[in-house]
Amino acid sequence: MSIGDRKVAVRGVRAIPDPPGIRQARTLPASWYSDPTFFEHERQRVFRQNWVAAGVTDELPAPGAWSALTVGGVPILLVRDRDGRLRGFLNVCRHRAAPLCDDEGSGSLIRCPYHSWLYRLDGSLARASGVGEPEGFDLDDYSLKPVGVAMWRRTVFVHVGDPTAALDLGPLADAVRDCPFDDMDMVLSERHERHFNWKVLLENYSENYHTPFIHPEIDTSATEDYPMVSDGAVLYAWDRLNQPGQAADEVIRSTMLPGEPGWEQVFAASTQRPYDVGSYLTIWPNVMLNLFPDAALVMWIEPTSANTTVVQRRLYVVPGRSATSLQGILDAHRLVHEQDVSICEAVQRSHDAGLDADGVLATVEERGVYFVHQHLRAALVDSL
Ligand code: FES
Ligand SMILES: [Fe+2]
Structure with missing residues (x-):
């Protein structure tokens, strides 16, 4: 045949x-x-408005660690807190947009390399030393921007468009x-x-x-x-x-x-x-x-x-x-x-x-x- x-x-x-x-x-x-x-x-429509595979669970950061990756051209930080909970954030400092990390890191705080703002592993801004007194500035308003993270079997998916969307295959x-x-x-x-x-x-x-x-x-x-x-x-x-x-x-x-x-x-x-x-x-x-x-x-x-x-x-x-x-x-x-x-x-x-x-x-x-x-x-x- x-x-x-x-x-x-x-x-x-x-x-x-x-x-x-x-x-x-x-x-x-x-x-x-x-x-x-x-x-x-196309990248905007397809890769930034969908759940997109970004890794495997075998290679996720350990508790208290983070790693940088790119999804649909968008720099992302995957962060695992001390309790093992995995979160995803845009890899961009809320001050003047420096990338927070190029590859991987670990510790209790994520330090921006540019002016040393410090973020907790849940993405909240802990300190902005030397910032003085900008009008209307509140640390609570300057958390890292979250992205959606979900796992299916041994595959890790990221949604850079909507952190609250549910993964449904x-x-x-x-x-x-x-x-x-x-x-x-x-x-x-x-x-x-x-x-x-x-x-x-x-x-x-x-x-x-x-x-x-x-x-x-x-x-x-x-x-x-x-x-x-x-x-x-x-x-x-x-x-x-x-x-x-x-x-x-x-x-x-x-x-x-x-x-x-x-x-x-x-x-x-x-x-x-x-x-x-x-x-x-x-x-x-x-x-x-x-x-x-x-x-x-x-x-x-x-x-x-x-x-x-x-x-x-x-x-x-x-x-x-x-x-x-x-x-x-x-x-x-x-x-x-x-x-x-x-x-x-x-x-x-x-x-x-x-x-x-x-x-x-x-x-x-x-x-x-x-x-x-x-x-x-x-x-x-x-x-x-
Ligand atoms: S850009 Fe991150 S502290 Fe300034
Ligand atoms: Fe083939």
Whole structure:
């Protein structure tokens, strides 16, 4: 069966209807991936008005410590007080806007390096030595500005637009609750700035159309199809195995959708290879999460310009792996990522040259790309 002939409605497998509008959809113009003005507007609408992944819980500051990061281009300080409570603030002094910290620090007070104003770990201004008697000045009015911070599984989200918004990833995030992700050991922590617009990687991650060609070493022969469903911010794709004579858990998966009773067997399936029996979640706007019964890969992205993006990757495996098997997993994930980066950087060169593809989307295989485009258009709806 050629890729072009793939169908979702295979015998015995539940069909998932086309998302409305995908047959008429076209790919986005090159300028949306390369124009600095468009990028700034998009970053404002997408990354400063949403919950955005900003880290993993494994790397949060210890009690009594803080660390600086950037979310949607906005400098942020994550602070953990002595009781372990995590807070987020804009990383800007309320005096004359010096950044409070460039990397990380610890102590009972955060000192601004410029004129030495002192802030408590709850963000309140403790002292402003030497300030004299400015009219109407009250320490209580000059606390650091809070941002929203929330955690889901081992992922940390920040909302720079609304500190009181609740993070709600919906039912498809609940569908992975039985994945033993929280018990796994982190075995890789990587950060790289890459030469592509952030959407190029997110789109690439959200489809399996390219897999046989860009990742020929991944054996997809046992996968009849690669269905995907979406709800809210989450797109959920999975390897659906439906050949006769397979294990019960795999048969169940051929008729089930994520979150239905029995779905948890996905995470108890026996696996022989990296990239076997996977659940793949795209969480708008910047998370890519691979969950397997014995490993997990978290990736999140921070756009740094129209055509550059910081890509963060963390790999986890169940404890007790042999060194050889662990090296196999690390090598497999590295190879796949390098292959994806290479094709994404090549695509970006076309965007940078202003070459519009004006293409169509594969109506089954590129539902995830359509998901990305729909969220983007919704974010920009009244400004296009
Ligand atoms: S800018 Fe921070 S104390 Fe002046
Ligand atoms: Fe890929």
